[in-house]
Amino acid sequence: MQWEAVLAPRMGRMKASEIRELLKLLDQPDIISFAGGIPDPKLFPTESFRDALARALEPGKADAALQYSVSEGSMALRRWLAQHMAGLGMPCGVDNILITSGSQQALDYLGKLMIGTDDTVLVNWPTYLGALGAFNAYEPRYDRLDPGSNREAADFAQTAKAAGGKPKFIYLSVDFANPTGETLDRAQRDRVLTLAEELDCAIVEDAAYQALRYDGEPIPPILALEIAQKGNIDACRTIYCGSFSKTLAPGLRVGWIVAASDVIRRLVLMKQAADLHSSTLNQIAVADVAERVFESHVAGLRAVYRQRRDAMLAALDREMPEGVRWKKPEGGMFVWITLPEGMDGAALLARAIQTERVAFVPGRAFFADGSGANTIRLSFSLNEPEVVAQGIARLAKVIRASM
Amino acid sequence: MQWEAVLAPRMGRMKASEIRELLKLLDQPDIISFAGGIPDPKLFPTESFRDALARALEPGKADAALQYSVSEGSMALRRWLAQHMAGLGMPCGVDNILITSGSQQALDYLGKLMIGTDDTVLVNWPTYLGALGAFNAYEPRYDRLDPGSNREAADFAQTAKAAGGKPKFIYLSVDFANPTGETLDRAQRDRVLTLAEELDCAIVEDAAYQALRYDGEPIPPILALEIAQKGNIDACRTIYCGSFSKTLAPGLRVGWIVAASDVIRRLVLMKQAADLHSSTLNQIAVADVAERVFESHVAGLRAVYRQRRDAMLAALDREMPEGVRWKKPEGGMFVWITLPEGMDGAALLARAIQTERVAFVPGRAFFADGSGANTIRLSFSLNEPEVVAQGIARLAKVIRASM
Numbered sequence: 001m002q003w004e005a006v007l008a009p010r011m012g013r014m015k016a017s018e019i020r021e022l023l024k025l026l027d028q029p030d031i032i033s034f035a036g037g038i039p040d041p042k043l044f045p046t047e048s049f050r051d052a053l054a055r056a057l058e059p060g061k062a063d064a065a066l067q068y069s070v071s072e073g074s075m076a077l078r079r080w081l082a083q084h085m086a087g088l089g090m091p092c093g094v095d096n097i098l099i100t101s102g103s104q105q106a107l108d109y110l111g112k113l114m115i116g117t118d119d120t121v122l123v124n125w126p127t128y129l130g131a132l133g134a135f136n137a138y139e140p141r142y143d144r145l146d147p148g149s150n151r152e153a154a155d156f157a158q159t160a161k162a163a164g165g166k167p168k169f170i171y172l173s174v175d176f177a178n179p180t181g182e183t184l185d186r187a188q189r190d191r192v193l194t195l196a197e198e199l200d201c202a203i204v205e206d207a208a209y210q211a212l213r214y215d216g217e218p219i220p221p222i223l224a225l226e227i228a229q230k231g232n233i234d235a236c237r238t239i240y241c242g243s244f245s246k247t248l249a250p251g252l253r254v255g256w257i258v259a260a261s262d263v264i265r266r267l268v269l270m271k272q273a274a275d276l277h278s279s280t281l282n283q284i285a286v287a288d289v290a291e292r293v294f295e296s297h298v299a300g301l302r303a304v305y306r307q308r309r310d311a312m313l314a315a316l317d318r319e320m321p322e323g324v325r326w327k328k329p330e331g332g333m334f335v336w337i338t339l340p341e342g343m344d345g346a347a348l349l350a351r352a353i354q355t356e357r358v359a360f361v362p363g364r365a366f367f368a369d370g371s372g373a374n375t376i377r378l379s380f381s382l383n384e385p386e387v388v389a390q391g392i393a394r395l396a397k398v399i400r401a402s403m
Numbered sequence: 404m405q406w407e408a409v410l411a412p413r414m415g416r417m418k419a420s421e422i423r424e425l426l427k428l429l430d431q432p433d434i435i436s437f438a439g440g441i442p443d444p445k446l447f448p449t450e451s452f453r454d455a456l457a458r459a460l461e462p463g464k465a466d467a468a469l470q471y472s473v474s475e476g477s478m479a480l481r482r483w484l485a486q487h488m489a490g491l492g493m494p495c496g497v498d499n500i501l502i503t504s505g506s507q508q509a510l511d512y513l514g515k516l517m518i519g520t521d522d523t524v525l526v527n528w529p530t531y532l533g534a535l536g537a538f539n540a541y542e543p544r545y546d547r548l549d550p551g552s553n554r555e556a557a558d559f560a561q562t563a564k565a566a567g568g569k570p571k572f573i574y575l576s577v578d579f580a581n582p583t584g585e586t587l588d589r590a591q592r593d594r595v596l597t598l599a600e601e602l603d604c605a606i607v608e609d610a611a612y613q614a615l616r617y618d619g620e621p622i623p624p625i626l627a628l629e630i631a632q633k634g635n636i637d638a639c640r641t642i643y644c645g646s647f648s649k650t651l652a653p654g655l656r657v658g659w660i661v662a663a664s665d666v667i668r669r670l671v672l673m674k675q676a677a678d679l680h681s682s683t684l685n686q687i688a689v690a691d692v693a694e695r696v697f698e699s700h701v702a703g704l705r706a707v708y709r710q711r712r713d714a715m716l717a718a719l720d721r722e723m724p725e726g727v728r729w730k731k732p733e734g735g736m737f738v739w740i741t742l743p744e745g746m747d748g749a750a751l752l753a754r755a756i757q758t759e760r761v762a763f764v765p766g767r768a769f770f771a772d773g774s775g776a777n778t779i780r781l782s783f784s785l786n787e788p789e790v791v792a793q794g795i796a797r798l799a800k801v802i803r804a805s806m
Binding site for chain 2: 119
């Protein structure tokens with residue numbers, strides 16, 4: 001059978017990532033990897049999950065924990081999240097929350113909700129690769145949102161119209177973004193909100209790393225700024241995506257969307273049709289663990305990851321040759337490196353693995369237009385400070401040899 | 404904000420189900436409900452899950468159980484499934500299997516894989532409501548596949564072309580289908596396969612209830628027939644969707660797709676973009692429980708559900724007035740009732756809840772064209788035999804009063 005003949009047009013946009021294929025080869029023990037942007041499993045609250053799962057399966061509770069449940073998500077978890085969000089300056093009710101199977105699913109659903117073929121999504125260059133992957137299934141165009149530029153709304157609207165659609169939403173990660181580690185300042189957040197008002201489009205605020213701030217003052221999320229402005233989440237155009245993957249554990253696939261109840265109502269119907277609901281048991285376990293240890297656990301994570309970030313920054317300062325640039329991230333898991341003009345991150349990776357046994361992610365994949373060849377992403381989340389230092393020394397050696 | 408202005412066209416097809424809203428009101432204890440087509444939680448293998456989860460979170464294993472994992476799904480689970488499928492006459496390898504978050508997600512992904520706007524999907528009338536809900540997001544047309552008719556392939560192709568697309572796949576549940584309880588015989592299965600060959604389209608075979616056969620000889624799944632014919636799953640056009648929801652427990656959301664590796668490869672990319680992977684922990688737990696108790700557990704389920712089915716059939720024979728018709732299902736959870744012409748299932752439900760405190764699902768929702776007003780679906784899965792008998796007596800009373 002020739003499957004091409006029965007595929008939907010959207011499948012033309014789904015391609016295997018060469019990088020991901022390359023990174024599959026990385027589990028040799030002598031490689032120091034800065035590639036995966038994943039949490040350190042040694043830091044998971046395993047005991048808490050073991051206890052929570054045992055409690056969820058006690059007699060009298062197990063029936064509900066293993067049964068079908070509502071598409072909206074666990075009431076206990078949504079109640080905890082409503083309080084949690086209020087504590088972050090975003091007061092909301094349980095009807096403003098949908099539980100998703102990780103925030104990746106949130107991105108997929110929001111693309112499905114808003115993107116018609118050839119509509120435009122405004123994104124940073126570079127941006128989270130997984131967001132582009134999720135949105136691509138709905139066949140959008142992308143336009144570049146540079147928070148530093150003064151490009152006007154009319155120009156974005158005009159470009160979108162010329163491409164055959166309209167601007168549906170602005171997607172961005174405001175704190176310690178994947179891949180750049182950058183944080184939007186208050187003025188940039190205000191500007192994004194103004195731009196969305198002028199375009200009458202939505203904002204998708206990806207908060208995957210927000211809890212992992214290591215220094216500096218927290219800046220209010222865009223949703224918090226908008227609620228403060230409008231007085232009520234139900235009047236807001238910002239849709240906030242949260243995740244427990246970077247704070248508790250990713251393997252349970254629990255994330256959430258907070259938005260106007262008009263949006264949540266539609267997303268509940270979508271979820272019902274797409275997978276009925278996220279795992280009942282996992283939602284119960286996450287609610288239990290969050291209630292008991294969230295704040296203290298995340299404080300512990302911050303202390304450990306801060307050390308690793310500092311070790312990476314110190315090693316970069318020490319080891320890197322002239323012409324290599326980076327900025328200090330105030331949180332998250334990533335340091336974004338700009339190599340000298342003309343140096344290719346993908347070629348460097350091949351050489352780095354072969355000669356010095358060190359790995360990272362070439363930056364080009366994060367650019368919707370395929371630029372950014374001379375950038376690479378380093379993650380400091382998985383390695384102890386001394387290993388970080390050793391890995392950066394190896395990387396610097398490969399870079400010098402490539403200059 | 405006017406959300407309508409940023410919604411994708413597909414959202415016009417996502418509507419709240421009136422029936423589902425009505426059924427939300429059903430948890431009063433004096434109502435006997437034949438509505439929900441869900442497994443009895445008293446039959447869940449709770450002890451086995453408790454042990455499996457504890458094992459998965461033992462030191463040395465917990466790190467992997469709580470971490471990100473591959474989009475394809477757990478290797479242990481895919482290995483078990485490959486053996487299980489071989490035992491059902493469908494030899495395949497781990498590369499022919501994708502783990503999904505329940506078989507509802509499988510239906511969503513297969514719609515996403517194949518349906519372009521105005522393409523045609525061939526379905527039974529009536530058919531599983533959740534399949535229509537999943538496919539609707541991709542804006543198909545439906546054409547009626549009546550396994551008893553001799554309508555020719557050219558006619559299906561012509562109708563699809565006139566609607567602006569082509570026939571992409573045939574969707575059907577071959578054993579004890581939801582909602583009718585009907586099973587396709589061997590000749591009907593052969594005919595479906597021939598029709599798909601002639602249309603050069605795929606077949607989506609929904610096997611959600613296949614393990615729950617209470618009597619009669621098992622009939623080979625369409626995929627088994629096709630593998631026997633072609634010698635190799637990679638040459639097959641049938642895509643098989645399985646689920647642990649009716650055999651182990653639905654709350655963990657674990658299902659699977661078995662198909663040619665060409666199809667699985669594309670679905671893996673889709674899953675990566677849509678939710679990364681299904682819960683790592685739940686897949687490990689399901690693999691463990693399946694390895695240890697699947698066969699014995701399902702044998703136990705069959706014994707209990709068979710009694711409930713028999714109690715329902717006996718009560719129907721005893722209680723129902725002339726003009727009410729049904730067929731004996733050989734398995735599954737449902738008996739499909741045809742009421743006298745002119746009687747309306749939805750009106751009957753309102754009356755049944757109010758006067759006799761008995762509930763069921765009106766059949767019209769299962770027809771893609773809105774016909775079938777005089778049909779209702781009864782599920783026997785949730786009630787003990789004596790309660791089943793009492794509920795059918797109540798239902799007969801309401802029907803007689805409506806004649």
